């Protein structure tokens with residue numbers, strides 16, 4: 032089921048999401064819905080708070096939205112090692128009409144559980160590393176616009192106000 036995606040400044044997006052203690056059928060369904068929603072909205076990743084569920088679950092597929100070859104689901108993900116620095120140009124399904132450059136680590140090692148409750152570990156770089164950092168931020172209530180300069184942020188707030196008035 033495609034779920035509505037919350038957008039800034041929805042307060043759920045600013046909350047720290049809760050750890051998932053048990054992987055219930057509801058959590059599996061949520062992961063499936065999140066993948067469907069992500070592909071439908073042509074995103075590369077989605078975090079549970081973006082669909083209004085404040086729990087630590089993310090989905091990503093950097094081969095999407097066209098190929099959809101590598102759907103990944105991580106429960107309670109955490110970055111245990113980060114190396115290097117890159118500048119990435121980011122947008123977000125929860126941040127309307129805006130992209131900006133953000134500083135990210137170049138390479139990350141991530142530990143999580145899969146949907147069977149088994150521990151998994153990946154070490155990645157490139158687009159996937161950036162995407163994982165972006166989605167993990169969502170679990171801590173952080174958006175990429177929280178990482179840009181104050182000037183850029185206030186320009187964005189003005190633009191958003193005007194845009195919301197029109198719609």
Ligand SMILES: [Zn+2]
Nearest residue numbers: 122123124125
């Ligand atoms: Zn996002």
